[in-house]
Amino acid sequence: MKIRDGRLKKAMDEEAAEFTSSVEFDKYIFESDVKCNIAHTLMLKEEKIVDEEIADKILEALFKLMDEGYDALNFNHADEDIHMAVEKYVIKSVGDDAGFMHTAKSRNDQVATDLRLSLRVKIDEIQISILEFIEGLVELAIEHKNIISIGYTHLQHGQTITFGHHLMAYAQSLKRDYERLKDSYKRVNLNPLGSGALATTTFPINRELTTKILGFDAYLENSMDGVSSRDFIVEVVSDLAILSSNLCKIAEELIMWSSYEFRLIEISDEFSSTSSIMPQKKNPDVAELVRGKSSIITGELMTILMILKGIPYTYNRDLQEINPHLWNVIENTEAILSITSKMTLSINFKKERGLELAYKNFATATDLADLMVKEKKTPFRIAHQIVGRIVNEVNSNDDLDFNKIDSEFVDKIAIKLTGKSLSLPNDLIKKALDPVQNVKSRNVIGGPAPEMVELSAKNMQKFLKKEYDKKIQNNKH
């Protein structure tokens, strides 16, 4: 008793069957499909659309299938898709009465429902992984809140920071990734079931009930929108593309920092490779593959958008083609998120090198200019110019060391440029040029001063606790 037997006279060409089948990636919606059928059958029973006795037999078969798992389906291309395979299973154990299961339901509203059910589980899992990564970063940041490092703009020495401050920057970007998913979840967790093929049904179905049973927040209000909208997928995949680009940035920094030229970190052996010919090599292959694989997600986003953009309302089979790309995105995101988290949390930061770089290349120059503004009310633009000239002077004279310049030297340049001396106290100059003091003085909100890193770490811990608690609460339902 195949669906083809009514309208069509011949079996599908084997190649066409394989071409159109969604067998391979329908495994991702197996559980959701069984749940969807259970909810629908319970509703049909409750509303007396299907006899209680028959509904119970169908439900029993569905629960059995849930227990036995995906393999019990013996799913193959001839089944066309998971919905037909599940129906075949139920028919096998219940007989012809199983046919009532599809009353007031179409594969179109079913697949839309299944995708939303499976995707929300994945969002939840990815969110937990993000929270765990942030948690680790916060701990590492607190540990390194006094460890001086150099901050770059244009990949040139900029200003001094702490390694803890840098790690908290990662944590903040991941927090936004988390929140983006949280927001998208609201638009994923809506119920299309009851939309039917495209125009609902004449049976007195109860959409509130299936919404409640399946744990959706609400039902989708238009049946045509219900079966054909996939923007919830585009939205989540966009979130994951952003997340993956943030992870890629982290991987890229680990690659750079572990190079001899930077020597700022050591990636642990567990996340490194060597060369088959160069015995000295320790290569950051894992980080490089994070960088490479993160591109897949953005590529898949483009593919999904291209599939979607020209499809007229309502269901068209092209929609099926989105699904493998969605699951590829999910698998890749899970993989790069997990490995980036483990790898980043096990790096060893080289303190001496961080301090060495912070002392070099005029990383404290801004603070010398700031000192002129603070102590002598010099307009910042003029102070900026004086320090710029000081830097030039130091650069063209091998005997000069920027960290050791004194009041006399500053005045020589200031007089040449403005005609006035500044007479800055030497102890204040020394303090401004000292990277450790320098970082300590940047104690405004958002700054790298240890107490500010500590504050932002504490705030982040509060956020983490709140979100973990909510997750535990939701799982109880």
Ligand code: ARG
């Ligand atoms: N495998 C299909 C999909 O993923 C299920 C819906 C099939 N509907 C249809 N009218 N052929 O989209």
